[in-house]
Amino acid sequence: MKHGHRLTLGLALLLLLGACQPTPPPIRVGALYSLSGTMAVSERALLDSLRLAIEELNAAGGLLGHPLELVVADGRSDPEIAASEAERLIATEGVSVLFACWTSACRKAVRPVVERHNHLMIYAVQYEGLEQSEHILYTGAAPNQQLIPATRWAMEHLGPRLLLVGSDYVFPRVAHLMVRDLITAQKGELLGDFYLPLGSQEVNAVIETIRTRKPDVVINTLNGDSNAALFDALTKAGLTHQPLLSLSVSENEMRAWGGQRLRRHYAAWGYFQSLDAPQNRRFVAAFRARFGAERLLSDPMEATYVGAHLWARAVAEEGDADPARLNAAALLRQSLSAPSGIAAVDGASRHLWRMVRIGQVDTAGQFVEVFASGAPLRPRPWPSYLSRAQWIERLSAASLGWVSP
């Protein structure tokens, strides 16, 4: 009896001591996405994906005994605001890592802030490459992991006569530059190279050229709702069987803009929601359980999710969430088995080894894989057939000199 009392007392004291221990301060994770403005639809999805990863990590006990806290900032689709918000998140909010941006403009604006603070940013969208910051981990595709192999596949499987249509800003311009290099090398034929202002619905000239020149394939690097105009016009013109390879249209946009009306519509990504692998099934199930069964997943979302988990593993391995220390080595050696396949960091380029997949759009707007690279591709943000100096030279010649090495 007495012993029982003492034991209980002891246990109670222990519990009390345990209870008295302060909960460790959270590790703060910055999320800088446009929650308003023209990019809101796309970037909100990235935030959800990041939120899922953070919640998973917290459910597994957080990191190094600390819970993770998501600090969200709204970039408002404006690079200047994004830069100032990045400044605030890093300097005031004290975040340990910054998941940020969709557009290259945003990335270019935030990059100097991150570098100035010797901080770490994770960027998860496929982009034009030609960049490598020592403070960014790029988890989206570099050109050699999407644009170039996709064009090569199109020329090989659909035909060498190409028509290019893209929005008039840096990514499509650089992309077309690289596609044209490939056309030259493969002795293909360029039937037209169109640039529409962002948001433009004027696609008549393109449609007319397609109707008269009948290209084997149209390479589409349009961004935003110009895509909807293009898909509508093609459908109206009865060109539903015109092969079309869209490089900036994921599952979300495909359904929104009605891209599934075109019978031979292809997209190139490293990740499709329809991938039949255990890791992806778990990912899709978890995301839908958290955000709703009607939600769609896309490549940038997966890249965000993978980026978060890679960062978390690096923190766990390093035993510290200090961005300067992570940047040095721990983050650059990480690899994991991701929904899209093996996701390994290439330390030399600070990009991920990524698969490339070509999918044909089915009537539901989902992608049916028709091609996949045999293994993840080495990221080459600077396509290797030119040296960095040559690339910079070419870009400035094409008035795209804003690209910094």
Next chain:
Amino acid sequence: MIRRFSLRLLLGFLLLVPLPLGALAWLYTHSFEQSLRATALDALVSIANKKTDQINTYLNERLADTELLARSRAVRNLLSSPLGQISEDNQLWPFFERAGYHDLLVIDADGQVFESIRREPDLGTNLLSGPYRDSALARAFKEAMALLDTQLTNAEPYAASHRRPAIFIVTPVLDAGLPIGAVALQLDLEELMRVTSDGTGLGESGETVLAQRDGNSALYVGPLRHVANASFRYRVALPEVAEPMRAALAGDHGQGLTGDYAGVPIIAVWRHLPALRWGMVVKMDTAEAFAPVHSLRERTLGGLALLLLTATLIALVYDRGVLASIRQLLDATRRIAAGDLEHQAELRGCTEFRELAQSFNRMAARIRHEQERLEERVAQRTEELQRSQAAYEDLTRRLPVGVYSLRGSATEIGDFTYVSDRFCELMRVPREILLADSSSAFAQVHPDAMAGFLALNCQRMSDLQPFVWEGPFLIQGRQRWFRIESLPSAQTNGSVLWNGVLSDISARKAIEEALIEAKQQAEAASRAKSDFLATMSHEIRTPLNAILGFSQLAMEDGITPRQRELLEKSHEAAHSLLGIFNDILDYAKIETGRIALERRPFTLRGLLDDLATSFSGRLADKGLDLQIDIDPDLPDELIGDPLQLSQVLKHLLGNAIKFTERGHIQIKAFRQAADDAQILLGFSVCDTGIGFRDDQVELLFQPFSQADSSITRRYGGTGLGLTISRQLVALMGGELSAQGEAGVGATFRFSVRVEMLDAQALDSTRERPDGLGLGFDGPSHAPLASIDPDEARELLAALQPILRDAGLVPDPLLARLRALAARELPPGELRILLHEIERFNHEAALKRIARLDAVLRER
């Protein structure tokens, strides 16, 4: 006990030293193991990271080399000149030698290998169509040309190099944006293997395992410690691949304790090498990594065992040395406890133990002495107790009642703790059985009385009141009456001790029963007598009436004065005899309970007037004054039995007249008490006669007695009047009392309970007030009639011839009487008439008939 003590001692020794030390040692080795594990893992992680970096750096340098080469003017010139050849003094040579490649190939845009440093069989073949078109080199060439990007092949056996595993880096050579060919470097795998076979920091059992995924199996690409000649030969299906390697091939990155390809427990770090699609596991056998812990643990355990042994030995020595003395003392105590007080403890061991033994012996001696005295006293007390017991037993044996003691509870009868011999005798049950089972006694309660007995038991068990019960038992088939009396005393343990006696009351019961029977017989006899009287009175009254009637008739004839005197005397005698008989009849009626009170309206004034009228003759004869005084507050109309009320008043007034020679008589009526419905009506009859003494009051009310026997002689009478009156008054809910003074007078007071005639009662009880003191009760009042109509007519019929023969009633009156009867005279009224006629109060009867007739005619 000693053994247990020794065990405890041993346990104490163990608790004192080896156990805490053991716990400490465990804690120490455990934390040492933890930190060793962390340290070993850290060491392995840095080795693995270093190797990963080395491989990546090596490959990246080779990539850079190849791309540099592809952009070099030399290569471009070589490819653009149609007959280009690598001359002996080629610029490529130094480059090649520095890097230590296996081979360097230059391929033109058509896939023709037109230059090779090693000049292996692939030189001069076409990679798109030649024998090596399916090789990794050929596939990489095609990709490189199509994507304009450098390709790094998987490690695969290359036919042109004697199927030695080969890795190629292929870079396209561009001229003006057009791919004009490619350069391919064949890596020397030895360079890579050197990185992995470096066992620095990995100890005896450590190794670096490399494997690449090949379809659904893993192909080990480096040498293995446990598998001979494994490089590029040892192939394992993926599901069977050791855990760390499987994880590494799946792209994972981690570390931990696991098992290797040979099933040996290891501490391992695994990495994925994306460039080669290889998995790398840097590992060490747990046995080696944790050897310091194991040896520390062994040494600690050894030390602990030694400590344990020492502690046990010390405990044993201590046990022998100290405990032997204790044991010997203990033995002595045991012998004393067993009764051997002569035993002396041995003096041995250290001083304390000797002293202890000495005190012990002294104590034993003292006990011995005390015990002897105690034994004497015990013998003495035992003898006394036996005597007392014998006396008690003798007492209970001689007692005529059975004595018992029963221990019960609030819910159960319980068991006998004592029963005397007499108890057993009465119950005819042996004592052992009674003591064993109390129900053997109580089961003998007569079945008819059992329910009552049990109910009383239950009640007494709960209320703890004294238990007293008399009832029949069936003892061996014979019924006996027993009385049980017992008193409860609650015990501290919650039980209840019932101490009681059982007495045989069969004899008393028999006498009681006989007495009851005798009483019932006497009562029956008395009733028979009263019946006889009531019957006989009627029988006697009829001839008496005849005597009275005939003597009256005789006196009206012409007779001599002498005859008249005789007739008058006999008439008087008959009259007095009739009075006596009437009294006896009334008394008999009361005694036999045949008087039933009526309940009908009457007027008090009418009643008293009638009374005065009927006594007017006698009052005048004696010259007495009658004063009637009615309280004016009294309501005139009341409900009650006017007949019985006037009967009482007649007795009292008759007495007053009888015993008063001069003066007056006063009758008062007043209200004694009243409530809403009833009045206690008081009367007093006061005279100035002979009175009586106080001590004579009770005699007045005795039947057949008077205040003084001399009175009987002087005044006559049966002495029943007052008895009858008192009983009638009692019947009417009141009391009759007397007060008097000899020679001054007497006052009789009585009260009767009557009801007030209120308006409501009036409506429901009669049709209208008659004002005549007569009630014409409707059928609803039939119960008030004590004579039913048939009987009334019968009586009337019997009366008629007597009256007519006697010539007492004029014919017209008889006719009217008959007519009244024909109109169904109310039976109550008939009774009054009969009464009046029977008592020869003819005047009153005639008046009543006249009034009745008048009323009936009005109908």
